[in-house]
Amino acid sequence: MNWKTKFAQQLVKPLLFTLGVSASLTVTAVNAEVGFPEKEELKFGFIKLTDMAPIAVAYEKGYFEEEGLYVTIEAQANWKVLLDGVIDGRLDGAHMLAGQPIAATIGYGTQANIITPFSMDLNGNAITVSNEVWAKMKPNIAKQDDGKPVHPIKADALKPVVEEYIAAGKPFNMGMVFPVSTHNYELRYWLAAGGIHPGFYAPHKGDTSGQINAQALLSVTPPPQMPSTLEAGTIYGYCVGEPWNQQAVFKGIGVPVVTDYEIWKDNPEKVFGITEEFAQKYPNTTIRLTRALIRAAKWLDDNNNANRPEAVKILSQSNYVGADYEVIANSMTGTFEYEKGDKRAVPDFNVFFRYNATYPYYSDAIWYLTQMRRWGQIAEDMPDEWYKETAAKVYRPDIYAKAAQSLIDDKLISASEFPNFATETGFKAPQQHFIDDIVYDGTQPNAYIEKFTIGLKQGDKL
Numbered sequence: 001m002n003w004k005t006k007f008a009q010q011l012v013k014p015l016l017f018t019l020g021v022s023a024s025l026t027v028t029a030v031n032a033e034v035g036f037p038e039k040e041e042l043k044f045g046f047i048k049l050t051d052m053a054p055i056a057v058a059y060e061k062g063y064f065e066e067e068g069l070y071v072t073i074e075a076q077a078n079w080k081v082l083l084d085g086v087i088d089g090r091l092d093g094a095h096m097l098a099g100q101p102i103a104a105t106i107g108y109g110t111q112a113n114i115i116t117p118f119s120m121d122l123n124g125n126a127i128t129v130s131n132e133v134w135a136k137m138k139p140n141i142a143k144q145d146d147g148k149p150v151h152p153i154k155a156d157a158l159k160p161v162v163e164e165y166i167a168a169g170k171p172f173n174m175g176m177v178f179p180v181s182t183h184n185y186e187l188r189y190w191l192a193a194g195g196i197h198p199g200f201y202a203p204h205k206g207d208t209s210g211q212i213n214a215q216a217l218l219s220v221t222p223p224p225q226m227p228s229t230l231e232a233g234t235i236y237g238y239c240v241g242e243p244w245n246q247q248a249v250f251k252g253i254g255v256p257v258v259t260d261y262e263i264w265k266d267n268p269e270k271v272f273g274i275t276e277e278f279a280q281k282y283p284n285t286t287i288r289l290t291r292a293l294i295r296a297a298k299w300l301d302d303n304n305n306a307n308r309p310e311a312v313k314i315l316s317q318s319n320y321v322g323a324d325y326e327v328i329a330n331s332m333t334g335t336f337e338y339e340k341g342d343k344r345a346v347p348d349f350n351v352f353f354r355y356n357a358t359y360p361y362y363s364d365a366i367w368y369l370t371q372m373r374r375w376g377q378i379a380e381d382m383p384d385e386w387y388k389e390t391a392a393k394v395y396r397p398d399i400y401a402k403a404a405q406s407l408i409d410d411k412l413i414s415a416s417e418f419p420n421f422a423t424e425t426g427f428k429a430p431q432q433h434f435i436d437d438i439v440y441d442g443t444q445p446n447a448y449i450e451k452f453t454i455g456l457k458q459g460d461k462l
Helices: 003-010 050-060 079-088 099-106 131-140 159-167 182-193 223-231 244-251 276-281 283-305 308-315 325-332 362-374 384-394 397-409 445-449
Strands: 041-046 070-075 093-097 114-119 125-130 172-176 200-202 207-212 216-220 237-241 254-259 270-275 335-337 343-345
Touching: 041 050, 041 079, 050 070, 050 093, 050 270, 050 283, 050 308, 050 325, 079 093, 079 099, 079 114, 079 270, 093 099, 099 114, 099 182, 099 270, 099 362, 099 384, 114 276, 114 283, 114 384, 114 397, 125 131, 125 182, 125 223, 125 244, 131 159, 131 254, 159 172, 172 182, 172 223, 182 216, 182 237, 182 362, 207 216, 223 237, 223 244, 223 254, 237 244, 244 254, 244 325, 244 335, 254 335, 270 276, 270 283, 276 283, 283 308, 283 397, 308 325, 325 335, 362 384, 362 445, 384 445
Parallel strands: 041 070, 041 093, 172 216, 172 237
Antiparallel strands: 093 270, 114 270, 125 237, 125 254, 200 207, 335 343
């Protein structure tokens, strides 16, 4: 029975609705205050990474359809193609790097008004190095009683290796997935915390390489190509999402040395991006797709990840991630394998709902902006208020709150599993769990930028 049939059944219930006024679209799944979807047929894009899971689950578990949305899901070749598809309307929305809507809004790269009402996940990335580099790093790493490395492994252990390569005239090349990706900023953060300069951008001078003054040279490599590029020796390491770190372990070509959970505990990762125009033109559709994604995220984390094996089976399909079940399960089911045979419990490697993971916090957006400024993608100083205003243009907790409240009203999710919308400011309390112990307070972005030894400071220009 589709949603239209269910809705027709409601017609016999007098006083439940008036034609032209918002009404329930299904018996169980839609709050009476959420109106008809203005656009029913939608196409969403994604990149083949495990953190696209909320989209796949919303489709496979019928959450989109229960909202009256008939969705087509299509893998994209790379992040630029995906972003362009949302901007030109070929895609109605997409799994996006958290930095993409922010960069588009401030005009770094492509200028467009992209917003997000939904944060897709926390954590989920790692940094992998080649076997050769790992062998050179190991003597610099403390050992546990069982002989295995002490984690987290800091870039301090990599620094003498980088210096050795530079002294031999060999540039130390590393891969990340996109200039405004979480992976770029996490890799830069980890390297800089260990005293390795990852380079500056100078877009105002036409230099978008990000390699000015760099000791480690970072460049873009699409996620599925990371392992083969490492194996070919073109790069010596990379930062990427799953399953492409675990793939290196399974193929025996590299070793993941640190997860982003260890670089910044419970860091925001991907978002669901749509154009501002879409949200304005189709407000009910926007709320409904957000509802479906929230439900999918909750399903993914329910009962201490009890649904993850089923989720892995879904993701292993060729139309989604397409990697082997065992490779995806290695991180999605609460463990992570570093050096081959060194599998450790990491229950929060992928978080989709708990810890308010789906809420679009302004402070998350501001963190990305601080890193853009730190590395020169934002060429000049900006006042704190600019950071806050920019975050509020992109991250839309108002839309999220409407979707969440309707799920509460429908008794599908309890209010206790969401932030308190009456008091929520959109700013997390100061966050202390970074690999360099620097505290991040999203209400004071300029003061935060000043704390770093490596990176642009106020008044610095390239």
